[in-house]
Amino acid sequence: MTPSLSRRLAAALLAFGVAITPARAQLPSLGDGSEMSTAAERKLGERIARELYRDPDYIDDPVLVEYVQGIWQPLMAAARARGELTPELDERFAWQVLLGKDRSINAFALPGGWLGLHLGLVSVTATRDELASVLAHELSHVTQRHISRLVTNQNQQAPLMLAAMILGALAASKNSHAAAAIGTGAQALAAQQQLNFSRDMEREADRIGLGVMSAAGFEPQGFVAMFEKLQQAARLNDNGNYPYLRTHPMTSERAADMQSRQQLSGRGPLQPTLEHALAAGRARVISNPGVDALRAMVTEADAGSFAALPRVRQAGVLYAATFAAARLREPAVVARLQPRLDAATAGDAAAQRLARLLAAEIAMAQGDAARALRTIDTESRRRPELLLAAQAQVQTGRAADAAQRLQTWVATQPRDAAAWQQLSAAHAAQGQPLRAVRAEAEARVAQLDYTAALDRFKAAQELARKGGGDHIEASIVDTRAREVESLLREQALER
Numbered sequence: 323m324t325p326s327l328s329r330r331l332a333a334a335l336l337a338f339g340v341a342i343t344p345a346r347a348q349l350p351s352l353g354d355g356s357e358m359s360t361a362a363e364r365k366l367g368e369r370i371a372r373e374l375y376r377d378p379d380y381i382d383d384p385v386l387v388e389y390v391q392g393i394w395q396p397l398m399a400a401a402r403a404r405g406e407l408t409p410e411l412d413e414r415f416a417w418q419v420l421l422g423k424d425r426s427i428n429a430f431a432l433p434g435g436w437l438g439l440h441l442g443l444v445s446v447t448a449t450r451d452e453l454a455s456v457l458a459h460e461l462s463h464v465t466q467r468h469i470s471r472l473v474t475n476q477n478q479q480a481p482l483m484l485a486a487m488i489l490g491a492l493a494a495s496k497n498s499h500a501a502a503a504i505g506t507g508a509q510a511l512a513a514q515q516q517l518n519f520s521r522d523m524e525r526e527a528d529r530i531g532l533g534v535m536s537a538a539g540f541e542p543q544g545f546v547a548m549f550e551k552l553q554q555a556a557r558l559n560d561n562g563n564y565p566y567l568r569t570h571p572m573t574s575e576r577a578a579d580m581q582s583r584q585q586l587s588g589r590g591p592l593q594p595t596l597e598h599a600l601a602a603g604r605a606r607v608i609s610n611p612g613v614d615a616l617r618a619m620v621t622e623a624d625a626g627s628f629a630a631l632p633r634v635r636q637a638g639v640l641y642a643a644t645f646a647a648a649r650l651r652e653p654a655v656v657a658r659l660q661p662r663l664d665a666a667t668a669g670d671a672a673a674q675r676l677a678r679l680l681a682a683e684i685a686m687a688q689g690d691a692a693r694a695l696r697t698i699d700t701e702s703r704r705r706p707e708l709l710l711a712a713q714a715q716v717q718t719g720r721a722a723d724a725a726q727r728l729q730t731w732v733a734t735q736p737r738d739a740a741a742w743q744q745l746s747a748a749h750a751a752q753g754q755p756l757r758a759v760r761a762e763a764e765a766r767v768a769q770l771d772y773t774a775a776l777d778r779f780k781a782a783q784e785l786a787r788k789g790g791g792d793h794i795e796a797s798i799v800d801t802r803a804r805e806v807e808s809l810l811r812e813q814a815l816e817r
């Protein structure tokens with residue numbers, strides 16, 4: 323969370339703080355009242371997610387989103403199969419992992435099944451099992467309804483206040499100095515203390531998370547390895563870079579639990595994959611955009627110690643170095659590193675695909691869309707290829723191809739804001755402004771920004787009135803505008 327977001331929230335608190343309606347009047351409660359209802363929790367989560375989508379640190383990197391999904395979906399399936407994830411929760415909650423480009427080591431569960439994952443955490447994991455352990459732990463906080471208990475135990479505040487409190491706590495956990503500097507630090511930190519899970523909840527999330535990740539086919543040692551990493555950071559007192567440690571203290575009980583489980587598991591050492599090394603390298607570049615950090619990554623590939631690294635590490639270093647050189651706009655260095663990356667990934671289909679995607683991305687950044695299209699599989703139905711190819715097609719006069727493929731995609735993935743945004747560009751390039759504006763509106767809906775969406779739908783209606791000629795599209799726009807208006811009215815009532 324950035325200071326600007328905290329400031330917006332502080333303003334929101336001031337603006338609405340005096341007009342709070344009694345929370346219980348608006349929040350339908352289930353059963354004994356010890357938990358927030360799933361519907362209320364989902365709505366609370368949407369308020370928070372809406373702000374996170376607008377945070378400059380939020381990132382939809384198609385490659386990393388897909389990589390994380392490749393871990394997240396098997397965890398969800400295992401939680402379903404084990405009965406941890408009930409059909410009701412499965413349907414009612416969002417189950418979305420939002421990535422943040424922050425370099426700090428953090429992951430968190432939010433109300434309503436939204437989760438946050440900082441790329442800093444991804445970049446320090448050595449295996450996908452380590453990353454799976456963190457996600458399984460956070461998933462278990464949600465399935466065990468820890469959040470609803472916490473929030474309901476705390477207070478009976480209105481959703482808007484609760485959302486602001488949670489966002490404030492997130493901002494403080496991310497950067498306590500920035501939060502303190504703008505004057506919300508003290509309250510936010512206090513809120514964070516109140517919103518921390520209890521030790522029992524942490525141990526439960528460890529225990530259930532471990533079961534879920536093992537059932538999903540990940541190695542339980544990933545849990546132990548991640549735990550050791552965090553413990554080591556705790557010993558070094560490196561809390562600044564590890565906000566995860568502040569919410570997940572390495573207590574002696576947790577450590578003892580983990581050690582006994584480690585003895586039980588008794589399998590061989592973890593096998594890091596090339597694909598994971600590349601994904602972690604990508605996370606490292608995106609979360610460290612400074613020139614010095616990027617230069618250091620390039621240097622690592624040419625250092626004398628490089629040859630002694632295991633092959634997997636070498637591939638990760640080369641991926642990061644190539645990507646970093648591209649970000650530094652040093653084409654000669656990129657050209658020198660790329661063949662080395664290709665050689666390092668030879669024989670591994672998953673890693674070669676990531677190397678090709680990177681090459682295409684670099685070609686696009688260098689303004690060579692035709693080369694990008696030659697580099698990747700443009701017929702692939704995977705999201706990173708689809709989005710990259712569509713962008714390149716629009717730039718090479720093939721907007722109709724791009725629009726057709728994107729249209730098919732959003733028909734089944736209506737919440738994909740990036741796809742809608744690209745579809746908008748494809749329609750615009752074809753001279754179809756009505757469709758372009760409507761797609762833009764849908765992109766805003768996908769990120770829960772109904773005010774901006776309605777603004778776009780109204781602009782589309784205006785275009786239609788001026789004689790767009792596209793009657794079917796115009797009637798879709800009318801229907802969608804009404805739907806979004808009613809969502810906005812609902813939202814206003816929830817305050």
Ligand SMILES: [Zn+2]
Nearest residue numbers: 519524527570
């Ligand atoms: Zn936890």
